[in-house]
Amino acid sequence: MKIRVNGEWRDVRAVELAAALAELGYADAVVATAVNGNFVPASKRSAAALAEGDEVEVLAPMQGG
Amino acid sequence: MLTLYDVTLGSRLLLGTARYPSPEVLIEAVRASGTQVVTVSLRREAAGERAGQGFWSIVRDLGVRVLPNTAGCHSVKEAVTTAHMAREVFGTQWVKLEVIGDDDTLAPDGVALLEAARVLCAEGFEVFPYTTEDLSIAERLCAAGCRVLMPWGSAIGSGRGLNNLFGLKALRARLPEVPLIIDAGIGAPSHAAQALELGFDGVLINTAVSQAADPIGMARAFAQAVVAGREAYQAGLMEPREMAVPSTPRVGTALLR
Numbered sequence: 001m002k003i004r005v006n007g008e009w010r011d012v013r014a015v016e017l018a019a020a021l022a023e024l025g026y027a028d029a030v031v032a033t034a035v036n037g038n039f040v041p042a043s044k045r046s047a048a049a050l051a052e053g054d055e056v057e058v059l060a061p062m063q064g065g
Numbered sequence: 066m067l068t069l070y071d072v073t074l075g076s077r078l079l080l081g082t083a084r085y086p087s088p089e090v091l092i093e094a095v096r097a098s099g100t101q102v103v104t105v106s107l108r109r110e111a112a113g114e115r116a117g118q119g120f121w122s123i124v125r126d127l128g129v130r131v132l133p134n135t136a137g138c139h140s141v142k143e144a145v146t147t148a149h150m151a152r153e154v155f156g157t158q159w160v161k162l163e164v165i166g167d168d169d170t171l172a173p174d175g176v177a178l179l180e181a182a183r184v185l186c187a188e189g190f191e192v193f194p195y196t197t198e199d200l201s202i203a204e205r206l207c208a209a210g211c212r213v214l215m216p217w218g219s220a221i222g223s224g225r226g227l228n229n230l231f232g233l234k235a236l237r238a239r240l241p242e243v244p245l246i247i248d249a250g251i252g253a254p255s256h257a258a259q260a261l262e263l264g265f266d267g268v269l270i271n272t273a274v275s276q277a278a279d280p281i282g283m284a285r286a287f288a289q290a291v292v293a294g295r296e297a298y299q300a301g302l303m304e305p306r307e308m309a310v311p312s313t314p315r316v317g318t319a320l321l322r
Binding site: 037042059 | 081082083084085091104105106107108109110111112113115116117118120121124133134136142146149150151153154155221222269271272
C-alpha cells in the first residue's frame with residue numbers, strides 16, 4: 001500500500017503504524033508519530049491501522065531556538 | 066535563583082540549540098553559558114540519516130533540562146499536536162508555545178496562542194508562551210494557567226534587542242509576580258544585561274550565540290551579562306536626570322582665580 005511518510009510516497013507491506021515504522025527503518029528510533037495530522041502515541045501504534053494514501057509524520061528531536 | 070514551574074535554576078540564561086557550526090561547539094557553548102535549560106524542537110526524521118537520534122544523544126549527555134518548542138506552527142491544531150508529540154519524545158510537561166501569526170515578523174498570533182495555551186494548560190502542560198508585550202494577551206495567558214511568559218525583545222533572529230522598552234516596562238510592572246523571560250531579538254550581551262536590569266527574570270538566547278564568530282566566547286559573555294544585569298536590578302539603578310549633576314562636591318572648591 002502506498003502511504004506518504006514525511007511527505008514522500010512509500011510502498012509498505014505493513015497495515016498498521018508500528019509495523020510500518022519497523023519496515024521503514026525506525027524500529028528502535030526515538031520518534032513521535034502522527035497520522036493524517038493526528039498524534040498517535042507510541043502505545044497506540046500497534047493498533048493504528050493504516051489506509052492507502054495516509055499521511056504519516058515521523059518526528060525526532062532536533063535543534064531549536 | 067529563578068523558579069520556573071516549581072523548578073529552581075541557578076542560571077537566568079536559557080539557550081537555544083540551533084544553528085551552531087558543529088555539535089562540538091554546541092556542547093562547549095552550553096557549558097560555557099552555565100545554562101540549565103536548552104530549547105529543542107521536533108522535525109521530520111529520515112530513517113537513513115537518523116540526525117535526530119544523534120542530536121538527542123548529545124542533548125541528553127549535556128545534563129540540562131529541555132524546553133521543547135512548537136516553532137513553525139501557525140494554528141492551534143498544529144501547536145497542540147506538536148506539544149503532544151514533544152511531551153512523548155522529550156518526557157517533559159514543559160513546552161515553549163509558539164503560534165506564528167506573521168511570516169515576515171514571526172510575531173505570535175495572540176488569539177491562537179491564547180486558545181492553544183488554554184488547551185495545553187488544561188491538559189497539564191507547563192506552558193511557556195512566546196508572546197509580545199501586549200498586556201491584555203499576557204493577562205489572559207496567565208488566567209489560562211500560564212505561570213511563565215516569554216515576551217519578545219524584538220523579532221526572532223533580528224538581534225535588535227529590546228524594541229519596545231515602554232511596553233516591556235509596562236508588562237513588568239503589571240505582572241510583578243510572574244516570571245518573565247525575554248525571548249527573541251537579543252543580539253548582544255548588553256541587550257541581555259538591559260533586560261535583567263529592567264527586572265526581567267531571564268533571557269533566552271540562540272542566534273546571538275550560535276552565529277557569533279566564537280560561540281563559546283559569546284556564551285561566556287552572555288553568562289556574565291545576565292549576572293551583571295540581575296545584580297544591577299537588585300542593587301537599584303539610579304534615576305536618569307535631565308541635566309548634569311556634579312559628582313564631586315562643590316563645597317570646598319578652591320578659589321584659584
